[in-house]
Amino acid sequence: MDPNQIQAPIENYANPKTCLFHVLFKGAALAFYILSALFFNSFVIIFVVTVLLAALDFWVVKNVSGRILVGLRWWNEINDLGESVWKFESLDQESLSRMNKKDSWLFWWTLYLAAAAWFILGVFSLIRFQADYLLVVGVCLSLNVANIIGFTKCKKDAKKQFQQFASQTIASRFQSTVQSAFTLV
Amino acid sequence: MSQGDTVPLHPSSQSDIDEIENLINESIQSGPGTVLAARPPSPTRPSIPVSSSPFMQSNLPPLPPSSSAQKVTPVPVPPPLPVVSNSSNSQGGSQGIGASGFGSPPNTLTEPVWDTVKRDLSRIVSNLKLVVFPNPYREDPGKALRDWDLWGPFFFIVFLGLTLSWSASVKKSEVFAVAFALLAAGAVILTLNVLLLGGHIIFFQSLSLLGYCLFPLDVGAVVCMLKDNVILKMVVVSVTLAWSSWAAYPFMSSAVNPRRKALALYPVFLMYVSVGFLIIAIN
Numbered sequence: 001m002d003p004n005q006i007q008a009p010i011e012n013y014a015n016p017k018t019c020l021f022h023v024l025f026k027g028a029a030l031a032f033y034i035l036s037a038l039f040f041n042s043f044v045i046i047f048v049v050t051v052l053l054a055a056l057d058f059w060v061v062k063n064v065s066g067r068i069l070v071g072l073r074w075w076n077e078i079n080d081l082g083e084s085v086w087k088f089e090s091l092d093q094e095s096l097s098r099m100n101k102k103d104s105w106l107f108w109w110t111l112y113l114a115a116a117a118w119f120i121l122g123v124f125s126l127i128r129f130q131a132d133y134l135l136v137v138g139v140c141l142s143l144n145v146a147n148i149i150g151f152t153k154c155k156k157d158a159k160k161q162f163q164q165f166a167s168q169t170i171a172s173r174f175q176s177t178v179q180s181a182f183t184l185v
Numbered sequence: 186m187s188q189g190d191t192v193p194l195h196p197s198s199q200s201d202i203d204e205i206e207n208l209i210n211e212s213i214q215s216g217p218g219t220v221l222a223a224r225p226p227s228p229t230r231p232s233i234p235v236s237s238s239p240f241m242q243s244n245l246p247p248l249p250p251s252s253s254a255q256k257v258t259p260v261p262v263p264p265p266l267p268v269v270s271n272s273s274n275s276q277g278g279s280q281g282i283g284a285s286g287f288g289s290p291p292n293t294l295t296e297p298v299w300d301t302v303k304r305d306l307s308r309i310v311s312n313l314k315l316v317v318f319p320n321p322y323r324e325d326p327g328k329a330l331r332d333w334d335l336w337g338p339f340f341f342i343v344f345l346g347l348t349l350s351w352s353a354s355v356k357k358s359e360v361f362a363v364a365f366a367l368l369a370a371g372a373v374i375l376t377l378n379v380l381l382l383g384g385h386i387i388f389f390q391s392l393s394l395l396g397y398c399l400f401p402l403d404v405g406a407v408v409c410m411l412k413d414n415v416i417l418k419m420v421v422v423s424v425t426l427a428w429s430s431w432a433a434y435p436f437m438s439s440a441v442n443p444r445r446k447a448l449a450l451y452p453v454f455l456m457y458v459s460v461g462f463l464i465i466a467i468n
Contacts (some may be wrong), residue, residue, distance in 0.1 A: 042357065042358060043358035043361070044346075044347070044350050044357055044358050044361040047361065047362070047365070048343060048347065048361075051343070052343075055336075055339060059305075059336075063298070063301045063305075064298055064301070076389065077331075078331050078332075078333070078387060084387045084388075084389070084390075132358070132362045135362065135365070135366060
């Protein structure tokens with residue numbers, strides 16, 4: 001037998017297409033912003049294309065890759081009382097633990113790296129006193145940060161829910177055991 | 186998971202809580218008639234921020250424990266159908282994920298991507314119709330923009346900036362940047378104005394509203410771009426300006442104290458007037 005076959009297979013990306021899209025728009029926005037100065041003179045084109053790519057990335061991360069890669073989703077609703085409520089949705093604990101580790105690693109790290117990259121670019125444009133480029137960076141940074149905050153909150157909420165559920169199940173099982181113990185006596 | 190290792194799982198795969206409840210009920214029926222001990226109350230829904238809508242169960246308001254004789258409060262429970270979520274995870278790519286619908290509240294975690302796109306697009310269209318065109322829901326502004334979204338405003342602002350920039354013969358970049366910054370910062374400041382006046386409006390809802398009310402000015406800008414006659418421009422701009430203000434009026438005025446209505450509405454009008462001037466002045 002080939003010794004390689006006996007080893008456990010190295011986990012691969014479970015959703016390569018989604019991972020690709022997740023990274024694609026972020027990378028495209030950053031690349032376009034950085035390289036565009038070489039090709040385009042017009043600020044308008046740079047602004048519109050970069051912000052468009054960043055908005056597309058926001059949508060893809062929020063609605064597609066968040067769901068598929070880490071099983072989380074967040075949104076905001078206004079309830080009947082007119083208050084704003086943040087809603088979080090997550091898969092159950094079983095599916096969450098079965099999520100591909102590589103996928104979720106990629107998801108979180110590219111999120112953080114992209115935000116850090118935009119922040120650095122923002123510092124550059126601040127140093128150069130380019131207010132209009134600062135505008136672009138500001139918009140892209142805020143979109144990225146919104147996603148980071150939303151998903152972090154969602155993850156914490158999912159953990160909290162699971163802990164609550166676990167403690168409740170333990171409590172109720174304990175009750176049922178105690179009850180059945182009493183009835184047997 | 187070892188939840189059901191002492192009890193054989195029924196083929197109908199009841200939820201774990203239901204199984205436990207059945208155990209309790211059986212033990213109650215076979216033993217002395219003791220009242221069901223109070224279960225740990227479900228997490229009450231906080232009045233502000235975090236509320237969760239779990240995968241399967243909807244967030245029904247929790248019943249008080251004392252009233253639950255047989256039927257127990259639905260505690261947030263992971264779905265009893267690991268099969269479905271399994272298949273939704275293992276399918277690669279962004280397409281072809283099976284739709285959900287086991288008769289439970291809309292489960293948006295496993296819907297196909299195309300559904301999400303369609304949902305967002307239809308929300309933009311419906312928000313636009315609610316805000317800008319006459320409809321019966323304008324009587325109750327709070328309800329009308331319940332489903333706010335920022336994509337519509339984003340497109341309208343960018344479109345307006347592009348149109349103005351296209352019409353400008355010189356300094357196109359500055360025109361675009363100024364238009365975008367003016368509209369974005371203006372929306373934020375106007376919202377803050379309403380909040381500081383003691384009005385009851387939600388930040389993003391107001392941003393969304395002010396963005397959607399730009400639609401008439403967008404139309405006006407396109408018309409002005411196509412025809413360069415000054416008189417025509419003035420007429421078109423005044424008409425669309427009036428339309429924008431009419432659209433924004435009920436939402437803004439209902440949010441504040443009636444004595445302060447003018448204070449809230451005047452800056453909105455001012456902003457739209459300045460955009461109107463920008464449209465007329467560009468040639």
